[in-house]
Amino acid sequence: MLSRAIRRSFASPLRRNAFVPAGRPAFRMVTTDAASSHADKEAVPKEDDKPFEVRLSDESFETYELDPPPYTLSTTKAELKQMYYDMVAVRRMEMAADRLYKEKKIRGFCHLSTGQEAVAVGIEHAIEKTDHLITAYRCHGFALMRGGTVKSIIGELLGRRGGIAYGKGGSMHMFAPGFYGGNGIVGAQVPVGAGIAFAMKYNQKDAVTLALYGDGASNQGQVFEAFNMAKLWNLPVVFGCENNKYGMGTAASRSSALTDYYKRGQYIPGLKINGMDVLAVKAAVQYGKEWCREGKGPLVYEYVTYRYGGHSMSDPGTTYRTREEIQRMRSTNDPIAGLKQKLLDWGVVSEEELKAIDKEARSNVDAEVAEAEEMPIPDPTGKVLFEDIYVRGSEPEFMRGRIPEENFYYTEADMGNEQTPIART
Amino acid sequence: MAAKTPSIRALSRYLLRPQTSLHSCCQHRTQRKPYSAAAGARLNGTVEYDTTSLLHHTSRSALANPELPADVRKGQTKRINLYTAVNEALRHALQTDERVLVFGEDIQFGGVFRCTMNLAADFGTERVFNTPLSEQGLVGFAIGAASEGMRPVAEIQFADYVFPAFDQIVNEAAKYRYRSGTTGVHCGGLVIRMPTGVVGHGALYHSQSPEALFAHTPGLRVVIPRSPTQAKGLLLSAIRTNDPVIFMEPKVLYRAAVEQVPVDAYHLPLDKAEVLKTGKDVTIVSYGTPLYTCSASIEAAEKDFGCSAELIDLRTIYPWDRETVLKSVKKTGRAIVVHESMMNAGVGAEVAATIQERAFLRLEAPVKRVTGWATHTGLIFEKFIIPDVTRVYDAIKKTIDY
Numbered sequence: 001m002l003s004r005a006i007r008r009s010f011a012s013p014l015r016r017n018a019f020v021p022a023g024r025p026a027f028r029m030v031t032t033d034a035a036s037s038h039a040d041k042e043a044v045p046k047e048d049d050k051p052f053e054v055r056l057s058d059e060s061f062e063t064y065e066l067d068p069p070p071y072t073l074s075t076t077k078a079e080l081k082q083m084y085y086d087m088v089a090v091r092r093m094e095m096a097a098d099r100l101y102k103e104k105k106i107r108g109f110c111h112l113s114t115g116q117e118a119v120a121v122g123i124e125h126a127i128e129k130t131d132h133l134i135t136a137y138r139c140h141g142f143a144l145m146r147g148g149t150v151k152s153i154i155g156e157l158l159g160r161r162g163g164i165a166y167g168k169g170g171s172m173h174m175f176a177p178g179f180y181g182g183n184g185i186v187g188a189q190v191p192v193g194a195g196i197a198f199a200m201k202y203n204q205k206d207a208v209t210l211a212l213y214g215d216g217a218s219n220q221g222q223v224f225e226a227f228n229m230a231k232l233w234n235l236p237v238v239f240g241c242e243n244n245k246y247g248m249g250t251a252a253s254r255s256s257a258l259t260d261y262y263k264r265g266q267y268i269p270g271l272k273i274n275g276m277d278v279l280a281v282k283a284a285v286q287y288g289k290e291w292c293r294e295g296k297g298p299l300v301y302e303y304v305t306y307r308y309g310g311h312s313m314s315d316p317g318t319t320y321r322t323r324e325e326i327q328r329m330r331s332t333n334d335p336i337a338g339l340k341q342k343l344l345d346w347g348v349v350s351e352e353e354l355k356a357i358d359k360e361a362r363s364n365v366d367a368e369v370a371e372a373e374e375m376p377i378p379d380p381t382g383k384v385l386f387e388d389i390y391v392r393g394s395e396p397e398f399m400r401g402r403i404p405e406e407n408f409y410y411t412e413a414d415m416g417n418e419q420t421p422i423a424r425t
Numbered sequence: 426m427a428a429k430t431p432s433i434r435a436l437s438r439y440l441l442r443p444q445t446s447l448h449s450c451c452q453h454r455t456q457r458k459p460y461s462a463a464a465g466a467r468l469n470g471t472v473e474y475d476t477t478s479l480l481h482h483t484s485r486s487a488l489a490n491p492e493l494p495a496d497v498r499k500g501q502t503k504r505i506n507l508y509t510a511v512n513e514a515l516r517h518a519l520q521t522d523e524r525v526l527v528f529g530e531d532i533q534f535g536g537v538f539r540c541t542m543n544l545a546a547d548f549g550t551e552r553v554f555n556t557p558l559s560e561q562g563l564v565g566f567a568i569g570a571a572s573e574g575m576r577p578v579a580e581i582q583f584a585d586y587v588f589p590a591f592d593q594i595v596n597e598a599a600k601y602r603y604r605s606g607t608t609g610v611h612c613g614g615l616v617i618r619m620p621t622g623v624v625g626h627g628a629l630y631h632s633q634s635p636e637a638l639f640a641h642t643p644g645l646r647v648v649i650p651r652s653p654t655q656a657k658g659l660l661l662s663a664i665r666t667n668d669p670v671i672f673m674e675p676k677v678l679y680r681a682a683v684e685q686v687p688v689d690a691y692h693l694p695l696d697k698a699e700v701l702k703t704g705k706d707v708t709i710v711s712y713g714t715p716l717y718t719c720s721a722s723i724e725a726a727e728k729d730f731g732c733s734a735e736l737i738d739l740r741t742i743y744p745w746d747r748e749t750v751l752k753s754v755k756k757t758g759r760a761i762v763v764h765e766s767m768m769n770a771g772v773g774a775e776v777a778a779t780i781q782e783r784a785f786l787r788l789e790a791p792v793k794r795v796t797g798w799a800t801h802t803g804l805i806f807e808k809f810i811i812p813d814v815t816r817v818y819d820a821i822k823k824t825i826d827y
Binding site: 132134152163164165166167168169173174175176180181183184185188190191192193194195196197198199200202203221222225226228229232388389390391394395396397399404418419420421422423424 | 526551556557559561562563564565566567568569570571572573574575577592593596597602603604605606607608609610611613643644646666667668696744745747748782
C-alpha cells in the first residue's frame with residue numbers, strides 16, 4: 001500500500017495513463033508542461049495590442065461536474081510580454097528574498113513561491129482590481145501582482161517601517177487593494193474568503209473572490225465548513241488549492257485520502273488546472289469569474305504546480321523528495337522557461353527583445369530591493385510597538401511593557417486617526 | 426457536538442417555562458429560581474431579582490442614569506428582560522445600518538434564548554440567517570464579511586461552543602488591524618455574541634465562562650452586561666466600535682433580570698466600569714451574574730458588621746477600567762474580586778495583581794478572590810462551584826477583620 005503510493009507519486013503522467021484498466025474510459029491527466037499551448041505563427045499579428053487566439057493543450061484541465069473552459073484563449077502580444085515580465089519579476093524578488101535571508105538580513109519565517117509564479121500571474125491577468133483575493137502564507141507573488149511594490153514587500157521581510165505592513169507582519173502578512181493577505185494559519189483564510197464573497201454579493205458588487213490554500217491546508221476542517229456555506233448561500237467565490245505536491249514535508253499522497261483536490265468540494269463543481277502554464281491559469285480563472293458573475297455559485301479549483309524550494313527557508317526541500325525530481329521539474333516544466341519558449345516559437349518577441357525584458361525586470365527589482373535595504377529600521381518607541389491594537393484614538397489607558405516603567409500610555413502619544421483599509425475595493 | 430441537540434432542548438425547555446409572552450415577562454416570579462435555597466439557609470436564599478437594587482424597577486431610576494444622553498433621559502421606558510433588550514439593540518442596529526448582519530446557529534426562529542425573535546421576519550433572511558453548525562467556519566465567515574466593511578453580529582449558541590472558533594478569533598480577528606500595518610485592513614465591525622455562565626443545570630457544556638481566555642488577547646474587547654439596560658447600550662456600542670468585540674451575555678439573566686429600559690437607542694461606554702454602590706471599607710469588583718450575589722452579601726454584611734462596601738461592575742473585562750477600580754481601592758483599602766469562572770489565571774488574578782501593583786501602600790488586607798472552583802461544572806454540583814452569598818459574605822468578613 002505504502003510502496004504503491006510512493007511509486008505513484010513519482011510516476012510520470014504518461015505512465016499513469018498506461019495503467020488505466022481496459023474497459024474504463026481512459027481519462028486525460030492534467031499536464032504540468034508549461035509550454036503546452038499552441039498558436040500559429042502566421043496568426044500572430046504584428047501589432048502589440050491586437051488580439052489573437054492561443055490554443056491550450058487538451059491536457060490543461062480536468063473537470064468535476066463541470067464543462068471545461070474554452071480551450072482557446074484570446075490574448076495580445078503586449079499581454080504575453082507583461083505576463084513574462086511579471087513572472088520574471090516575481091522570481092527575481094523571491095531570489096532576492098532568498099539571498100537576504102541567507103545573509104541573515106531577513107529573519108524569521110519566509111516562504112518562497114519559486115516555481116509557482118504562473119499561478120499568481122495567471123490569476124492577476126484574469127481578474128480585475130475590484131475582485132478580491134485571499135491566500136495563505138506563500139503570498140509574496142500575489143502581493144506584488146495585486147499592487148504591492150517590490151520595495152514595500154522586501155521592506156516588510158526586512159522588518160522596516162516602510163514595509164507593506166510596517167514591518168510587523170513579515171513574510172505572511174501583506175495586503176493590497178483587493179488583496180486580503182497573506183494569512184499565517186493553515187486554512188484559516190478560506191472561511192474568511194467566503195465571508196468576503198458574501199459581502200460582495202450582499203452589496204451587489206459584481207466581483208469574484210478567490211480563496212487560495214495549499215494541498216496541506218485542504219485537509220483542514222474549516223475548508224469544508226467554508227465549502228458548505230459557500231454552496232449553501234451560492235457565494236461568488238472560487239476556492240483554489242495550489243497543489244505543489246507537498247504539504248510542508250509530506251507528499252500529498254501520504255496526507256490526503258483523495259488527492260484529486262478539485263473533487264474535494266463534492267457538491268461544488270471543480271476544475272484541475274495546469275498551474276505551470278500561465279495561459280491555462282488565466283483561461284480557467286476567466287471562466288470561473290464569468291461563472292460566478294452569472295450567479296452559479298462557488299467553484300473548487302486545483303492549480304497543479306511545484307515549488308522548487310523548501311517549504312520555508314529552514315527546509316532544504318530535499319529530504320522528502322529527490323533532487324532529480326526537482327531538477328526534472330525545473331528543467332522541463334518551468335513556467336517562465338515554458339512561456340519564453342512559446343513567445344519565441346510564435347514569434348511574439350525576438351531573442352533580443354526577450355533579453356531586454358529580462359534585463360528590465362531584473363534591474364527594476366534589484367533597484368527596489370536595494371532601496372528597501374536602505375530603509376531605516378522602525379523607531380524603538382512605544383508608539384510603534386503598541387499602535388493598531390485598537391482603533392487609533394480609542395485605545396485603553398495603557399498597555400503593559402515588561403516592567404511598569406515601560407508601560408505605554410496612549411494619552412501621552414499622538415496616535416493619529418483610523419486609517420482607511422486599502423483592501424476594500 | 427453530539428451532545429448539543431438534547432441539551433439545547435432541555436435547556437430551552439427549562440428556560441422557556443412558563444411560556445411567557447414578550448410583555449408578560451414579569452411573570453418570572455412564578456418561575457423556578459435557578460438558585461434554589463438550601464433548607465434553612467440564612468444567606469443563600471433565592472436571588473431577589475424583583476427587589477434587587479441593581480435593577481431599575483421604576484422608570485424614574487432608569488432615566489436617572491447619567492450615562493444616558495439627555496434626549497433619551499427625557500423619553501419613555503419599558504419593562505423588559507435581558508433577551509428582549511438584546512433583541513431591541515439588534516433591531517435598532519439592523520434598522521439604522523444596512524451593513525449590520527445577524528447570523529448564527531438556529532437564530533432565524535429566534536435562537537435558543539429568543540434573542541433574535543422576529544428579526545428574520547422583519548429584516549429578511551438576507552440579513553438575518555441561520556448558519557450551519559460550524560463555529561470555526563461561521564466566525565471566519567464573519568471576519569471576512571467584516572473585513573469587507575460589513576458589521577456582522579455572529580452568535581455562538583453557547584460560550585462553551587466557541588472553542589473551535591478560537592483560532593479565528595485570536596489569530597485572525599484580534600490581529601487583523603495590527604498585522605495589516607499601512608494597509609489599514611481590519612475586521613472592526615465584528616461582534617461575536619454568546620450566552621455565558623451557569624444557568625442552574627447546564628452541566629459541563631452549557632455553563633462555562635471563558636472570558637479570561639479572550640481577555641488574554643490584545644485587539645479584542647470583551648464585554649459582559651449585568652442587566653437589560655446595560656445589555657442594550659453596551660451591545661449597540663459593541664456594534665458601533667471599530668474593534669472586534671466578544672459580547673458575553675449571562676444566560677441566567679436572559680429571563681431573570683427584568684427592569685425598566687429606555688425605549689430609545691443609546692450607547693454605553695466600552696471602557697468604563699460602573700460604581701453600583703458606594704462604600705468606604707471594602708471594594709467588591711465583579712461583573713455579570715455574580716453582581717447579584719455580591720449585592721445580597723453586601724446587604725447582609727453591612728447589617729451584621731456595620732461596615733460599608735463599594736460594589737463595582739467591570740462591564741468591559743478587557744481592556745478594563747483600572748482607574749475606577751484603583752480609585753475605589755485607594756479609598757477603601759480592601760478589595761475582593763468575584764467571578765463565576767475559575768480562579769487560576771482568571772480575571773480576578775489580573776485585577777488583584779493590578780491592585781497590588783498600583784495601590785500596594787493603601788492596602789489594609791490582601792486582595793481576595795471569590796471565584797468558581799477549579800473543576801468542571803458537574804450537573805448536580807453547580808451551586809457548590811460558583812460563588813454564593815455566603816462565600817462573598819465570608820470574604821467580606823475576613824477582609825475586614827484581617
